[in-house]
Amino acid sequence: MNQFYILLLALMFFSIGLNGQSLKFDDINQEMLEEMSYATDSAASAAVLQRTHAVNFIYKESTGFQLITTVRKRIKIYKTEGFSYATISENLYNHKGDRETVSGLKAETYNLEDGKVVTTKLKRSETYTKERNKYYDEYTFTMPNVKEGSIIDYEYTITSPFAHLIDEIYIQYDIPIKEQEIVVTTPEFYMFQSIMKGFLTISPTYSKEARRLTYNSQVKGGYAGPGNTRSNSLDYFVYRSSYVLKDTPALKEESYVNNMDNYRGSINYELKYVQFPNSPRKEYSTTWEEVAKTIFDHDDFGRQLNYSGYFKDVLKEIIQDTDDEATKVSAIYKYVQDYMTWNGYRGYNTDKGVKAAFKERSGNIAEINLMLIAMLRGAGLMANPVLVSTRDHGIPLFPTREGFNYVVAMVSLNEEQIFLDATNKYAEPNIIPVRALNWYGKQINEDGSFSSVSLFPSKPSREVIMLTISMEEEGEIHGKMRKYYSGHSAYLFRNQYNELDEETYLENLETRNKGMLISEYEITNKEVLGETISENFEFSLEFQSTVTGDNIYFSPLFNFAMKENPFKLEERNFPIDFTFPWEERYVINIKIPEGYEVISLPEPINISLQNNMGGFVFNINKTNNSIQLMTDLKFNEAVIPAQNYEELKNFFKIIVEKEAEKVVLSKANKNENSKRSAEGR
Secondary structure, eight states, X not given: OHHHHHHHHTOOSOOOOXXXXXXXXXXXXXXXXXXXXXXXBTTOSEEEEEEEEEEEEEEETTTEEEEEEEEEEEEEEOSGGGGGGGEEEEEEEEETTEEOEEEEEEEEEEEEETTEEEEEEOOGGGEEEEEOSSSEEEEEEEOSSOOTTOEEEEEEEEEESOTTOOOOEEXXXXXXXXXXXXXXXXXXXXXXXXXXXXXOOOOOEEEEEEEEEEEEEEOTTOOSSGGGEEEEEEEEEEEEEEEEEEEEOOOOOOSSOSXXXXXXXXXXXXEEEEOOTTSXXXXXXXXXXXXXXXXXXXXXXXXXXXXXXXXXXXXXHHHTTOOOHHHHHXXXXXXHHHHOEEOSOOOSSOSSOHXXXXXXXXXXXXXXXXXXXXXXXXXXXXXXXXXXXXXTTOOOOSSOGGGOOEEEEEEEETTEEEEEOTTSTTOBTTBOOGGGOOSEEEEEOTTSOEEEEEOSXXXXXXXXXXXXXXXXXXXOEEEEEEEEEETHHHHHHHHHHTTSOHHHHHHHHHHHTTSOEEEEEEEESSSOTTSOEXXXXXXXXXXXXXXXXXXXXEOTTGGGSOOSOSOOOSOOSSOEEOSSOEEEEEEEEEEOOTTEEEEEOOOOEEEEOGGGOEEEEEEEEEETTEEEEEEEEEESOSEEOGGGHHHXXXXXXXXXXXXXXXXXXXXXXXXXXXHHHHHHO
16 A cells, blocks of 8 residues: 555645536537637637546556546637637646656547538647656647638547646636536545635536545565465545536736736645545645745755855855945845856756755756855845745645745845845846746745745836927927836846847837937946946937927827727726836926927826825926926836726826827917907907
């Protein structure tokens, strides 16, 4: 029973298995192929007509329990945009010689040709497996002969020796699902806690079934061999949860969402404990305290913080000229940031260990940031790791080690908590990579205890744009722009553009500004971390005003005005995530064409969101032949709750409308003549 027990201990999720595939697939007919749009979502480029998802566990004496996942989908393609759903990919995990595999692929495309249903089968030679990285292979196939109106139907099975690595099961896609069935089957030896995510209403049904397991054991005192084994059997129950859903709506994308998968309808499961006959119960992490302790006690995490010999001499050199703690933090951080190179792998556990990584000057996220923490502690500073789930990994909804895939450093200095991540060359203290800005992290202290800490920056990142503009009567503008970036805005600029040559960058900048011609470009502090980046250049833009008779109409923000409201849904169930607090300010001085005067200006406004979450200021005035404009859009919170969506949507509606309002100029001599004419009468 040892092999039986060990191979099952790691099971982590309560999984889904299909009971005889009770959802029967309809025969494909002419009417189905002639359908031109989905009945309840005419904008859908494709729709899942029927879907079954079966996950079960089978026991083989040679390998123990394996996880078997059987997938079948039938998808209708309505538009060319839906062709992407005809390419199917599965990530197959491999570790220490064990691999997930795909088998039993059956795939067919159905089309209507000359009034007949024509079937095209996928050939085995049209499937591909390639290495994504050292942990994952990617299995891919593209359905043949796909056209608008096609129906694709495919089925395959994934066999996994990693029973504990069951993926989250989505029940909502980016396209509608007409009919789906998912069933969960687990042995009685496991106690699971199910977690439903998203905003769909689902009601599983439950059943229980008796099963028998047969295995061989060695006869006590006998020699190994066929004649010295005994057949044994074990009666047990499996528990099945069945989910049947109809007309599942598509999850609609919208602006400023952390990760749509955080709000996608899905099912997750947490293993609470495992207990076999005549064996003690094996508890699994069910609280954050237990998760923190389990991670801290692992050799690839907590022990790595205790190694110091490999950097001891280097550390002395780094801090030998200072006793100031802030200077020590800065020096150690910069050293690790410059010395080490991230190899592209995430995780909170080390792969080869901090000592080997230091020697090779390359490592994963954990190796670099745990090394940083150890060096900070070696300098007498209070530093601890903070477990993080990256934005694309989602938000941990319940206590689980798999909820995290990242670790950063946090050092306490003068009663301030400072986050550090040495894996990016342009990161700064409290300016960690955007991938790690995901709600709350779990700080693990030296004794293994934990506390939750907010990962969001407290200060807004700023972009300040100063423009001096001269208008031509024909609608062209010429001017100078000075633009400043600070905080995460500077971080993003450096990561996006520092590797581009200036010519390519300026071409992109002109394209983004719809035909702007740029000259005399200069940039300062591009490589100087901690300093504000400044761009300076001259520019010209055509077609920035409308001339009607003796009047000129133009937006005082010209091409820089906000053109549309980023929030379009009638209602929204998930929060608005700006990633970090931010501010965008325009200061514009406009010299109007000679011979014209201002006869109408937009009204100034100053509006605020409740609870000081953000605000917008629009101030405009005229002096002689110039117009001065200042706009300031600011958000003090990185995340706006969903209940404030209507307020925020209206807030942006006001901004778009205000920035679209026109300044009206009129020829001064015309107005003077009109005045004289009136006096003559």
